[in-house]
Amino acid sequence: MRILIVEDETSIANFVREGLMEEGFSVDLADNGKKGLQLALDNITEYDIILLDWMLPGLNGIEICRTVRKENKSVPIIFLTAKDTVDDAVFGLESGANDYIRKPFSFEELLARIRVLMRKNETELLVFSAGDIELNIDKHTVTKGEKPVELTQKEFSLLEYFLRNKGKVCRRTRIIEKVWDLHFDYDSSVIDVYINALRKKLDEPGKTSIITTIRGIGYKIESDE
């Protein structure tokens, strides 16, 4: 799930980004209207949601919203506005936004509204497993046959990604994009290193690895039939 934030106040922008990243979203940031519009238009099909500040240097939120709407009808847009009369909000909605939220807002509320718009509202899966391995998002734990396994943050995200896509091929480019949040072509051996780390922690010596290599493509964790 990828989110674009267009917000010039860096304190707010960073806070929101941090929070959303902790929740597992990948986040792009633009600190002015022009950049924001550019990003939005360039990656219009990529974003699952756009958070738009109302007042922006250069190009204001409404104009961005209108322009985006001309290109793509469906991406949900939420206005972040400091103005406090309802009329403004209505104006924002008329320009094609889906929701708005007034500053200062609580992160929780923002998240709730995002979830509503993403229809992600249905209680999210919090436990993933494959074989005797279990990953719990809420507790942030991984166990292998009852025994806890200590994973670093990146190891955890990578395993989570595999388990969310259990049975499916996970392409290297996708992995880099989803787990490392890098969206341009990037050839690096980080993945290899982390696959190695995961295997060391999760596999039993002698047995075949829980993570299958698919040469030239990526990796896969088999679903237990």
Add this chain to the structure above:
Amino acid sequence: MRILIVEDETSIANFVREGLMEEGFSVDLADNGKKGLQLALDNITEYDIILLDWMLPGLNGIEICRTVRKENKSVPIIFLTAKDTVDDAVFGLESGANDYIRKPFSFEELLARIRVLMRKNETELLVFSAGDIELNIDKHTVTKGEKPVELTQKEFSLLEYFLRNKGKVCRRTRIIEKVWDLHFDYDSSVIDVYINALRKKLDEPGKTSIITTIRGIGYKIESDE
């Protein structure tokens, strides 16, 4: 738990009533706005939740909502709306509702939202504990194995937050938001300082801390299995 449904479409009304009754709620039904408002006002303190249709013959949902809000501030109200632009929902919230749900909705989702709103009204837990540590909201005291522990206000709130989320990860962003009420300050080191203080007061030298650090994410207090 008593719920009032104000809804003119009998098929929906019955569907929801059946479902809620099976879940153990007692349900009152009104099939038009006037009856609905009457019931709501007559039994204002009785209802734990009100489900309000948006478009109603006679008196519409918003008006009912506004009137009810004038009499009683706290009864949770959920709008059921067939309109499909979000600005309607926003208006609904503006008029004092707590949540809204769009038709067609799954019963499951409705139930989930009801539970969320009711949880806020539930008689609150007043004592939290983990291991030999006990925190009493009412008395505003903390003890470690019978012995009192003196905590400052912030230390107390932080510990309270951990204990309310015993067993789950507490992400830094959430902590800053819930305990410090800061919405735009994600990289503050206050947390570290207070973690340090809590550990000094609660941990036993030599033993592992009651508060586990989850690098890159936050902290956690393990639930005593």
Add this chain to the structure above:
DNA sequence: TATAATTCTTAAGCAAATTTTAAGGCTACT
């Protein structure tokens, strides 16, 4: 009201863990 005490926040140095880079060896495929 002034002063003292306590509590809260900021900042900085340090330590440690994580992440990335890089390089050489290995393996499967053509």
Add this chain to the structure above:
DNA sequence: AGTAGCCTTAAAATTTGCTTAAGAATTATA
């Protein structure tokens, strides 16, 4: 056999958290 892609390892770079101490801010006390 050659080669591209993958594995493994180790060291460099970076991030993150811990600990302190000092200055602000708040609260209590004289």
